[in-house]
Amino acid sequence: xxxxxxxxxxxxxxxxxxxxxxxxxxxxxxxxxxxxxxxxxxxxxxxxxxxxxxxxxxxxxxxxxxxxxxxxxxxxxxxxxxxxxxxxxxxxxxxxxxxxxxxxxxxxxxxxxxxxxxxxxxxxxxxxxxxxxxxxxxxxxxxxxxxxxxxxxxxxxxxxxxxxxxxxxxxxxxxxxxxxxxxxxxxxxxxxxxxxxxxxxxxxxxxxxxxxxxxxxxxxxxxxxxxxxx
Amino acid sequence: xxxxxxxxxxxxxxxxxxxxxxxxxxxxxxxxxxxxxxxxxxxxxxxxxxxxxxxxxxxxxxxxxxxxxxxxxxxxxxxxxxxxxxxxxxxxxxxxxxxxxxxxxxxxxxxxxxxxxxxxxxxxxxxxxxxxxxxxxxxxxxxxxxxxxxxxxxxxxxxxxxxxxxxxxxxxxxxxxxxxxxxxxxxxxxxxxxxxxxxxxxxxxxxxxxxxxxxxxxxxx
Numbered sequence: 001x002x003x004x005x006x007x008x009x010x011x012x013x014x015x016x017x018x019x020x021x022x023x024x025x026x027x028x029x030x031x032x033x034x035x036x037x038x039x040x041x042x043x044x045x046x047x048x049x050x051x052x053x054x055x056x057x058x059x060x061x062x063x064x065x066x067x068x069x070x071x072x073x074x075x076x077x078x079x080x081x082x083x084x085x086x087x088x089x090x091x092x093x094x095x096x097x098x099x100x101x102x103x104x105x106x107x108x109x110x111x112x113x114x115x116x117x118x119x120x121x122x123x124x125x126x127x128x129x130x131x132x133x134x135x136x137x138x139x140x141x142x143x144x145x146x147x148x149x150x151x152x153x154x155x156x157x158x159x160x161x162x163x164x165x166x167x168x169x170x171x172x173x174x175x176x177x178x179x180x181x182x183x184x185x186x187x188x189x190x191x192x193x194x195x196x197x198x199x200x201x202x203x204x205x206x207x208x209x210x211x212x213x214x215x216x217x218x219x220x221x222x223x224x225x226x227x228x229x230x
Numbered sequence: 231x232x233x234x235x236x237x238x239x240x241x242x243x244x245x246x247x248x249x250x251x252x253x254x255x256x257x258x259x260x261x262x263x264x265x266x267x268x269x270x271x272x273x274x275x276x277x278x279x280x281x282x283x284x285x286x287x288x289x290x291x292x293x294x295x296x297x298x299x300x301x302x303x304x305x306x307x308x309x310x311x312x313x314x315x316x317x318x319x320x321x322x323x324x325x326x327x328x329x330x331x332x333x334x335x336x337x338x339x340x341x342x343x344x345x346x347x348x349x350x351x352x353x354x355x356x357x358x359x360x361x362x363x364x365x366x367x368x369x370x371x372x373x374x375x376x377x378x379x380x381x382x383x384x385x386x387x388x389x390x391x392x393x394x395x396x397x398x399x400x401x402x403x404x405x406x407x408x409x410x411x412x413x414x415x416x417x418x419x420x421x422x423x424x425x426x427x428x429x430x431x432x433x434x435x436x437x438x439x440x441x442x443x444x445x446x447x448x449x450x451x
Contacts, residue, residue, distance in 0.1 A: 047330070050281055051279055051281065051289075052330065052332035053331060056329070056330040073319065073323060073326055096325045098319045098321075098322040100318065100323065101427070103316075103419065104317055106313075107310065107317045110313050111290065111310075112289065112332070
């Protein structure tokens with residue numbers, strides 16, 4: 001399972017202040033690691049009308065940043081529900097991933113799955129261990145990416161942004177049934193560092209952009225980032 | 231990784247595979263002064279589409295196989311022979327398939343046996359048995375030539391080894407012989423450099439031969 005929150009950030013407020021650039025500087029300062037470039041072709045498949053007793057959906061992710069593109073099958077399960085889940089500000093959901101060989105798309109088509117949609121995520125990510133009192137509480141990944149659609153089937157070279165000027169920021173961390181409350185608390189505390197630039201909330205809960213973002217971005221751009229976390 | 235050939239026992243017309251034949255073959259391996267290296271197990275699972283309307287089942291592949299290999303516990307292999315398709319995945323793919331509920335496992339067969347070392351060769355004598363039963367459904371033999379990973383380069387060496395092996399076995403006058411279903415690896419998009427995907431393709435091909443021989447035996451009887 002994983003804990004996840006997401007938000008949006010404007011690519012630029014005006015010609016001078018780039019919010020995404022400011023976020024990158026902030027993350028670089030907080031995480032103390034180099035960013036990784038992100039270019040992922042995401043193919044969403046659904047079972048055909050005669051296959052299976054329930055509707056099912058699976059995502060095939062092709063990492064185009066690698067010299068040899070690598071494929072992963074990802075299944076996103078339902079979100080945790082109940083009073084416990086409502087009390088925490090991050091979404092906890094089941095995720096299963098499997099790295100696969102490159103002909104996996106052909107396999108799912110042969111099995112009776114149909115293409116539902118595809119998109120290209122382009123941006124960057126930071127991966128790091130978030131520590132509280134020198135104890136690792138979460139292995140956090142922050143991705144900042146624009147979502148692009150393809151004008152022709154699988155034509156990733158001709159992708160165009162779905163929402164120009166807006167990038168999606170997603171913060172995730174793997175968790176288990178035993179530790180998800182600690183991981184969620186750690187993530188929540190990390191997200192507070194990003195609060196001047198963007199609102200992060202459970203996926204599906206729209207929070208919009210942050211009014212203080214322009215001032216925060218200007219400040220970050222001038223002082224070169226925050227203080228590294230422990 | 232070393233090139234491996236997988237052979238299946240083809241019973242003579244009118245005969246069936248049985249444990250006596252397996253014992254006799256096992257004694258032949260012992261006569262080669264092979265060093266026993268432990269037990270061996272792989273599992274092949276047949277999957278069928280989960281369909282609401284059974285008349286629609288013909289739409290979906292009926293030869294969808296999943297293979298787990300003891301030497302690769304973190305991996306799982308899928309084969310659809312009719313489409314010349316082999317896929318390697320992390321074993322977590324099984325959890326994903328369960329969650330999708332589109333295909334369900336129908337029958338599982340265990341390939342289990344002993345592994346022997348014979349100089350540069352590794353030999354495995356394998357009995358094919360249903361997952362929760364003991365009745366023998368077939369016999370396989372795997373021969374691995376450890377120094378070479380190129381299929382083409384290893385071919386004459388393995389052919390020679392198998393010829394010697396057949397001569398030894400012929401003295402037993404057993405009702406059948408080892409055959410090799412030679413899959414065309416290039417059709418599966420596989421290269422000359424041997425991999426576990428080649429093993430999965432050979433298992434599927436050998437299994438198809440075993441099923442064909444069982445079916446023809448049933449037709450005759």
